[in-house]
Amino acid sequence: MTTGGSVGEDWPVASTDPTPTTPQPGEVVRIDAGGWGWTWAADTRGRLHQVGLGLDGAGAPVEVDPIWYPDAHPTWGGPDPFRPPALRITHAEGTTTTRLRLDGVERQPLGDDELVTVRTVDEVFALRVAFRTRTHRDSGVLEQWVEIDHDEDGPVTLWDYDSIAPALLIGPDARMTQFGGAGWADEWAWTTERLTPGTKVLDSLGGIQPHLQRSPMLLVEPNGPVDEASGDVIGCSIAWGGNTRFALDVRPRANDEARDLRLRAGANPLGAHYVLDPGTIFVTPTVAWTWSTGRGELSDRFHRWTRARVLRDPDRTRPIVVNNWESTFFAFDEQRIVGLIDRSASLGADLFLLDDGWFGTSSPRDDDTAGLGDWEPDRRKLPGGLPTLVDAAADRGIRFGIWVEPEMVNPDSDLFRAHPDWVVRDRREPREHRNQLALDPLIDEVRDFEVGVVDRVLGAAAGTSYIKWDANRPVTDPGSSALPADRQSNAWVDWVHATWEVMQRVADGHPDIELMLCASGGGRTDHGTLRWFHEFWTSDNTDPVTRVRMQWACGHWFPASAMAAHVTAWGGRPLPFACAVALSGRFGFDLDLDALDDESLAICRQAVTTARRTQDLVQHGRLVRLVSPVDGPDRSRAALGFVAPGRERAVVFCYQLDDPVSPPPVLRITGLDPAADYRVQTTDLQGAPDDLGILSGADLAGGALPWRPDRRTSASILELTTPG
Numbered sequence: 001m002t003t004g005g006s007v008g009e010d011w012p013v014a015s016t017d018p019t020p021t022t023p024q025p026g027e028v029v030r031i032d033a034g035g036w037g038w039t040w041a042a043d044t045r046g047r048l049h050q051v052g053l054g055l056d057g058a059g060a061p062v063e064v065d066p067i068w069y070p071d072a073h074p075t076w077g078g079p080d081p082f083r084p085p086a087l088r089i090t091h092a093e094g095t096t097t098t099r100l101r102l103d104g105v106e107r108q109p110l111g112d113d114e115l116v117t118v119r120t121v122d123e124v125f126a127l128r129v130a131f132r133t134r135t136h137r138d139s140g141v142l143e144q145w146v147e148i149d150h151d152e153d154g155p156v157t158l159w160d161y162d163s164i165a166p167a168l169l170i171g172p173d174a175r176m177t178q179f180g181g182a183g184w185a186d187e188w189a190w191t192t193e194r195l196t197p198g199t200k201v202l203d204s205l206g207g208i209q210p211h212l213q214r215s216p217m218l219l220v221e222p223n224g225p226v227d228e229a230s231g232d233v234i235g236c237s238i239a240w241g242g243n244t245r246f247a248l249d250v251r252p253r254a255n256d257e258a259r260d261l262r263l264r265a266g267a268n269p270l271g272a273h274y275v276l277d278p279g280t281i282f283v284t285p286t287v288a289w290t291w292s293t294g295r296g297e298l299s300d301r302f303h304r305w306t307r308a309r310v311l312r313d314p315d316r317t318r319p320i321v322v323n324n325w326e327s328t329f330f331a332f333d334e335q336r337i338v339g340l341i342d343r344s345a346s347l348g349a350d351l352f353l354l355d356d357g358w359f360g361t362s363s364p365r366d367d368d369t370a371g372l373g374d375w376e377p378d379r380r381k382l383p384g385g386l387p388t389l390v391d392a393a394a395d396r397g398i399r400f401g402i403w404v405e406p407e408m409v410n411p412d413s414d415l416f417r418a419h420p421d422w423v424v425r426d427r428r429e430p431r432e433h434r435n436q437l438a439l440d441p442l443i444d445e446v447r448d449f450e451v452g453v454v455d456r457v458l459g460a461a462a463g464t465s466y467i468k469w470d471a472n473r474p475v476t477d478p479g480s481s482a483l484p485a486d487r488q489s490n491a492w493v494d495w496v497h498a499t500w501e502v503m504q505r506v507a508d509g510h511p512d513i514e515l516m517l518c519a520s521g522g523g524r525t526d527h528g529t530l531r532w533f534h535e536f537w538t539s540d541n542t543d544p545v546t547r548v549r550m551q552w553a554c555g556h557w558f559p560a561s562a563m564a565a566h567v568t569a570w571g572g573r574p575l576p577f578a579c580a581v582a583l584s585g586r587f588g589f590d591l592d593l594d595a596l597d598d599e600s601l602a603i604c605r606q607a608v609t610t611a612r613r614t615q616d617l618v619q620h621g622r623l624v625r626l627v628s629p630v631d632g633p634d635r636s637r638a639a640l641g642f643v644a645p646g647r648e649r650a651v652v653f654c655y656q657l658d659d660p661v662s663p664p665p666v667l668r669i670t671g672l673d674p675a676a677d678y679r680v681q682t683t684d685l686q687g688a689p690d691d692l693g694i695l696s697g698a699d700l701a702g703g704a705l706p707w708r709p710d711r712r713t714s715a716s717i718l719e720l721t722t723p724g
């Protein structure tokens with residue numbers, strides 16, 4: 001039995017194989033992760049040490065007795081009494097220390113890759129810890145996680161259970177970059193800081209939408225600042241749909257020329273100590289990580305890996321979506337929606353997405369105080385039900401999508417009146433957040449209900465081909481009636497597995513439905529949860545100035561095909577600029593199309609035409625970042641491009657976000673074929689594109705094109721094609 005079950009096709013599955021190999025003293029384990037790697041070696045007592053990590057890490061020579069190298073994965077009570085542990089367990093009879101010795105190594109080939117399991121056992125207790133890695137050498141991203149099980153005389157308690165804990169020697173100017181802001185509408189804020197002595201903890205809380213506070217990704221530059229093309233940079237992503245924690249423990253060395261860093265990453269154990277019964281395997285989240293030369297390579301790797309191992313239907317070009325949320329909120333009726341569908345079709349969109357507010361009968365969803373849980377169309381607003389809308393879309397040649405929030409309930413709903421005991425709560429009166437409560441997915445009937453929400457909606461709206469799956473509150477009263485009193489803290493981990501089970505059942509049951517992941521914006525943007533989805537709603541903040549920086553940060557980890565970006569009225573920015581920003585993500589609109597004047601409609605039409613020409617590049621091409629809006633003294637500009645795999649075409653987006661504080665930058669377009677000639681056209685989405693003539697890839701890389709956007713909140717889109 002596994003704790004909640006590890007889910008996802010081809011992702012970590014707890015192994016129960018008996019140990020087949022007998023380790024030798026001095027045994028060396030080498031992981032070639034594709035361009036980088038690590039080496040562990042056992043000392044004479046079988047304790048594991050990290051001998052090497054980095055570009056040459058897989059080939060690191062064992063130069064001295066392994067005992068002189070840092071612990072491979074420090075435990076509480078392990079050899080180093082001065083450093084925080086990555087694993088801390090109270091054993092069944094009360095002992096608080098754990099000391100592991102190597103028990104066997106298994107290498108299972110997976111085509112060109114490998115699943116490597118390093119098995120250890122406690123020196124005293126019948127407790128086993130398996131360190132597992134799955135290579136994906138084609139991308140250079142390594143998946144790594146830990147499994148714990150035991151046969152002690154009762155449950156053990158896991159207090160800390162990090163997935164990785166590498167040791168690094170860092171320079172005095174080492175840096176890290178984290179991605180998190182003030183919460184709702186402030187996702188992906190870019191913060192770079194020097195690594196100084198002490199332990200810095202970067203955690204997230206809230207359970208259901210922790211990534212609103214902090215995305216579970218981290219960049220570490222161990223030898224000082226890097227750029228796109230050079231410098232050592234480590235990227236880590238915790239593939240976990242719950243609370244996460246990075247801990248960076250920095251210790252000075254006497255001369256202060258170098259410092260020791262222990263980087264721990266995994267599920268956040270705060271309030272979430274796990275009581276583990278004998279015979280059950282606890283599986284930590286997978287951490288996906290890489291060691292790259294320059295940030296550009298790091299993103300290449302994460303994009304390749306995300307496409308290969310995470311995103312559903314990665315090669316399918318995503319639709320141009322029109323969503324009604326920002327234009328109507330809850331106030332609409334059939335006529336208004338059919339009108340918007342009509343406008344969406346005439347604009348050239350592919351899909352109309354009906355957002356919140358379409359359901360609720362005895363408790364109609366006229367605002368966020370009522371109706372969640374009652375997934376019947378509100379006939380006052382929609383007398384023809386959903387089929388009228390699906391048909392209206394089909395008649396006009398576009399697809400229909402719909403919003404659901406299956407994990408939530410308003411107290412003012414038939415669902416809550418029938419099942420008040422289905423909610424997440426402890427012994428206190430549960431706190432409402434956005435006037436709603438979270439359903440407890442550890443209750444079997446709740447999981448069935450949640451899967452049934454999607455089945456029911458799709459049944460009632462046959463022909464619907466897209467669903468936006470939202471979750472709009474955090475966990476505030478952590479408790480589960482499905483768990484015994486002495487297992488309440490297990491809920492934080494078990495909820496993630498239970499929710500993933502629901503998502504997997506939905507994805508398996510409706511393989512042709514495209515799914516958007518949303519949690520008050522980007523509250524669930526992790527590589528674990530995304531396995532059942534095609535894309536995510538990057539943030540509710542659609543002010544294009546903010547969005548450029550958010551998409552810049554988010555784009556380090558995810559391809560643009562996953563990042564939904566809609567043109568809205570947020571921030572009151574010029575429409576051509578708002579369109580140009582959305583065009584560098586998965587493009588769509590959330591504008592009131594009924595209220596647009598002819599000039600605005602013409603700009604939107606040009607944006608759709610531009611999307612048609614460029615979206616294959618944006619979604620499937622190689623990202624090149626050219627001018628940064630987050631680094632350096634002048635953050636008033638941004639430029640990024642997407643290059644076709646064969647380099648025969650490219651699109652480059654240049655944004656002037658603010659009043660310039662320095663002269664225009666030299667625009668060096670990297671990633672092109674230096675020997676090829678490119679015809680360059682530019683548009684600001686007003687009037688016909690300008691032809692800038694033909695330039696070679698080498699000239700374009702050398703800065704032959706001037707910076708065009710000449711005032712704040714303006715943009716220029718450059719399209720590059722090789723003639724013939």
Ligand code: GLA
Pocket residue numbers: 325355356403470472518519520521537540
């Ligand atoms: C969340 C989402 C929005 C919208 C609303 C509807 O805030 O992020 O896009 O769907 O819910 O209530």
